[in-house]
Amino acid sequence: MKRKNGFLGKDILSVDQFSKEDLTFLFRKTTLMKKIVEAGKKSKMLQGKIMTVLFYEPSSRTFGSFISAMQRLGGGIIPLQGMTYSSVAKGETLEDTIRTFECYSDIIVIRHPEVGSAKKAALVSTVPIINAGDGVGEHPTQALLDLFTILSKFKKIDGLKVAFVGDLLNGRTVHSLSKLLAKMGKVEFFFVAPKILRMPQEIKDQLKNRVSIIEAEKLDEVIKKVNVLYITRVQKERFSDLSIYENIKNFYIITKKLMEKARKDLILMHPLPRVGEISTEVDNDSRAVYLTEQMRNGLYVRMALLAATLGKIK
Amino acid sequence: MKRKNGFLGKDILSVDQFSKEDLTFLFRKTTLMKKIVEAGKKSKMLQGKIMTVLFYEPSSRTFGSFISAMQRLGGGIIPLQGMTYSSVAKGETLEDTIRTFECYSDIIVIRHPEVGSAKKAALVSTVPIINAGDGVGEHPTQALLDLFTILSKFKKIDGLKVAFVGDLLNGRTVHSLSKLLAKMGKVEFFFVAPKILRMPQEIKDQLKNRVSIIEAEKLDEVIKKVNVLYITRVQKERFSDLSIYENIKNFYIITKKLMEKARKDLILMHPLPRVGEISTEVDNDSRAVYLTEQMRNGLYVRMALLAATLGKIK
Amino acid sequence: MKRKNGFLGKDILSVDQFSKEDLTFLFRKTTLMKKIVEAGKKSKMLQGKIMTVLFYEPSSRTFGSFISAMQRLGGGIIPLQGMTYSSVAKGETLEDTIRTFECYSDIIVIRHPEVGSAKKAALVSTVPIINAGDGVGEHPTQALLDLFTILSKFKKIDGLKVAFVGDLLNGRTVHSLSKLLAKMGKVEFFFVAPKILRMPQEIKDQLKNRVSIIEAEKLDEVIKKVNVLYITRVQKERFSDLSIYENIKNFYIITKKLMEKARKDLILMHPLPRVGEISTEVDNDSRAVYLTEQMRNGLYVRMALLAATLGKIK
Incomplete structure (x- = not known):
């Protein structure tokens, strides 16, 4: 059965909007994009198309990734970082800017x-809007690239053991990705976080009918079991009682020594930027994908998403 | 008779430089550009050409519009916003930068x-310079897109009733556009402004032999008569006596109720950004063109101007 | 004999890395690029390729030059000025960004x-890194464009008399260029600087076996002899005793009057930005190349370098 492009002309606002079929379609196209880039091919798929990149807060990674994706497919760009200093300063509403x-x-x-x-933005726009991060809200393309990375490695989701580590209370990345994973199959989650930064009950309620969830405060037992270890940052500023922070902070730093306990088929992920949560000595571990596959997949997923949204792939 | 491209290799500095023939030529090409974009065609007209966009003050709208225009025609860009923080900081003159x-x-x-x-800049440059706004001086491409918007709607200028509303003393936009309109035909102007912000005598002197001018402080009678209602912002900061500002400010806000008095064939224009001068409830009125035709015409006019200046249309 | 592309896949970090053969190869390609641009040809040499321009300090000239070079050859760009305000602010290391x-x-x-x-950056990167200036370290593409400018004018280096003027202690430009010139042939150097800003002994030691060096504090005798006069800025801030600065500053300003003493076949160079070291009255002197050939050669050399590094010329 040929799958339909469910992205054509659509806004990309939240992971909640994707069906399993959508994701399967998108990832088939993502694999295609990967091949185009790896073969060094010139694509003119989006020639004549223009993408505005409207950033009201700095993020060179996401900014650069979208800009590269558009141009890899032959499209043009309106690069607008630092919007805060422009029309906003003149008092214009977001709606008028859009x-x-x-x-x-x-x-x-x-x-x-x-x-x-x-x-x-999407409510007033006649062209598709892609959410590249709305504060503590969502950052759906991050979740998509993460899911693609996991699927590329393990092929199927059923029975997969996935640990999320760090600040699970505030991390939009882990919220979105856990929801996407639950959509794709029967995953076993391990939520590893300090007590005050545990996964919100609301998210767990959304997940629990479809998946199994184990919560822990420490990583050392969990790391032996899981296929995917997804690290996020524990920020000092979240703690009113700093002695708690000092007590626990080292439990969440991934070192070479800790990686010795992990499975051979593990993949170690991080949305970046990292500030010490993963020791640089781990970077060359072949299981570490945060500076390699995971990053490159960000480009491929965004290429596929742009092409699908603009109707240039079927 | 085939018209000549009077723009080839020329600087675009002021509306004063355009003859009626120039404008007719340019707008014929603008219509062509509109067709290219609306048909989703890929143009390679300016492939291999590079445009520097040198912005010493923020303006995401004009910046984005030129950048899109160049790339829609296949050209490349050197996007330089925030010039103030670069060479200028090192003490370089504008001439050396150019x-x-x-x-x-x-x-x-x-x-x-x-x-x-x-x-x-034009005095030292061997390549064409386009003025995208020089302080309270001119912003000729804004006037061109405004004129094109009016002509597209009404086909001819003779007998057209055009009201300019708001700060007519400092608004470079209304000065330029009124001069262009007067060049094109026998227009009837209505200048609606608070006493301290009336159209400068100098501009009126330039216009008066060719057009009729009626001045008013209030809009409610004028709005019934005109074909074009062009709104600009009345800035609080212009008033030393704030009680005057408080007294009059509401006369210059366009509401749904006020629009009921206006003609069916009216077009409502604004150069943007707006900060309350037009109530958002008016946005969906089919006569409001400031977020639709007027904006899109900015892209088309700039495409035509780039192509004409660089000699890629005849 | 056909020369090999020694740049393929290589980082461009320092002038020390180039052999005479490398330079000959590169400049032959630079001449080719010059012809492409001057003929207004469209090149697709780098179509499908993307260049990241990662600037942690402002430099609109170098930034614009690389961006133009890439697009002149059909490539795409990720333009990132003001990196300091982005990932860096989030505490990311340079290595992770690269x-x-x-x-x-x-x-x-x-x-x-x-x-x-x-x-x-080069130590961790799998793609070529081009050094566009690392503080008081190196700026190799500046030295390359300077050397190309000199070679284009004089064809050979042997016997050429070259004066460097100004702050020779801190000027990375003059250090790099003097080393490159010494590689190419038997050049005669004149180092003209205030006592406290003389060429470092270390650089002179590297040069002295291959070239002759004459040092001077004043320019008026030297200017009569040389073929190349390369001016750099003497910054007030370098002097702890300002009376010394006041005494000497005028010796290093190039005026029309001073140029009367210079040879007919001189070329007057400056890396820019200038802040008074060369009087603007000299700009129209046909021997002044800092705003013409020297600047344009920056574009051509960078085009050649990008094409060579990315393996698109042989």
Whole structure:
């Protein structure tokens, strides 16, 4: 059965919007994009198309990834970092800014510190909006690239053991990815976090009918069991009682020594930037994918998403 | 008779430089550009050409519009926002900066807070300079897109009733556009402004032999008569006596209720950004073109201008 | 004999890495690039390739030159000025940033205030790194464009009389260029500088076996003899005793009057930006090349370098 492009002309706002079929379609196209880039092929798929990249807060990684994706497919860019200093300073609403750039471009990628801003943009826009992070809200393309990375490695999700480690209370990345994984199959989750930074009950409620969840405060037993170890940062600023932070912080740092306990078929992931959560001595471990596959998949997924949204793949 | 491209290799500094024939030529090409974009065609008209966009003050709208225009025609860009923090900080003169970028590109678009800066640039440049706003001086491409918007709607200028509303003293947009309109035909102007922000005598002197001018402080009678209602912002900061501002400010806000008095064939324009001068409830009125035709025409006019200046259309 | 492309896949970190054969190869390609641009030809040599331009300090000239070079050859760009405000602010290491952008692009051009940063980047990168200035370290593409400018004018280096003027202690440009010139032939150097800003002994030691060196504090005798007069800025801030600065500063300003003493076949060079070291009255002297050939050669050399590094010329 040929799958339909469910992305054509659609906004990409939240992982909640994707069906399993959508994801299967997108990842088949992502694999295609990977081949194009790896073969050094020139693609003109999006020639003549223009993408506005409207960033209200800095993020060179996501910014660069989208910009590369568009140009790898022959498209053009309106690169706008530091929007805060421009029209915003003149008092213009987000809605007016969006209606401006829908006139100049075929798709708008937006990053904004306020939750719901991408949705607000989508409500007035006639061109597709891609949410590239709306504060503590969502960052769906991060979750997509993470899921693609896991699927590429393990082929199937059923029975997969996935540990999320660090600040699971505030991490939009782990919330989104856990929901996507649960959509794809019967995954076993290990949520490893300090007590005050545990996965929100609301997310667990959404997941629990479909998956098994084990919660822990320490990593040393969990690391022996899991296929995927997904690390996020525990920020000092989250703790009102710093003695608690000092007590626990080292439990969440991935070292070479700790990696010795892990499975041979593990993959170690991180959304980056990292600030010490994974020791650099681990970077050359073949199981570490955060600076290699995971990063490159960000490019491929975004290429596929742009092409699908703009109707250039079927 | 085939019209000549009077733009080839020329600087675009001021609306004063355009003859009626120039404008007719340019707008014929603008219509062509509109068709290219609306049909989703790929154009390679400016392939191999590079445009420097040299912005000494932020303006994401004009910046994005030029950048899109160049790439829609296959050209490349050197996007330089925030010039103030670069060479300027090192003490370089504008002239040296211009002579640098004329070596790297085929055309330079400049925005600078000082009146006359674009002309200064043109004096030393061997490549065409486009003035994208020189402080309270001129912003000729804004006037061109405004005129094109009016012409597209009404086909001819003779007998057209055009109201300019708001700060007519400081608004470079209304000065330029009124001069262009007067060039094209026998227009009837209505200048609606608070006493302290009336159209300068100098501009009126330039216009008066060719057009009729009626001045008013209030909009409610004028709005019933006009074909074009062009709104600009009345800035609180212009008033030394704030009680005057408080008294009059509401006369210049366009509401749904006020629009009921307007003609069916009216078009409502605004150069943007707006900060309350037009209520958002008016946005969906089919006569409101500031977020639709007017904005898109900015792209088309700039595409035509780039192609004409670089000699790629005849 | 056909020369080999010694640049393929290589980092460009320091002028020390180039052999005479490398330079001959590169400049033959530079001449080719010059012809492409001057003929207004469209090149697709680097179509499908992406260059990241990672600037941790502002430099619109070098930034614009690389960006133009890449697009003149059909390639795409990830333009990142103001990196300091992005990932760096989040505490990410330079190494992680580099490993990110090697995933999104085929080559990375970096400018960073710290000496050795480009080398640090090259150590972790799988794609070529081009050093576009690492603080008081090196800026090899500046030296390359300077050498190409001299060679284009005089064809051979043997017997050429070259004066460097200004701050020879801190000027990375003059250090690099003097080393390159010494590689190419038997040049006669004149180092003209205030006592406290003389060429470092270390550089002179590297040069002295191959070239002749004359040092002077004043320019008026030297200017009569030389073929190349290369001016750099003497910064007030370098002097703890300002009376010394006041005494000497005028000796290093190039005026029309001073140029009357110079040879007819002289070329007057400056890396820019200038802040008064060369009077603007000299700009139209046909011997002044700093705003013309020297600047344009920056574009051509960088085009050749990108094409050679990415393996698109043989």
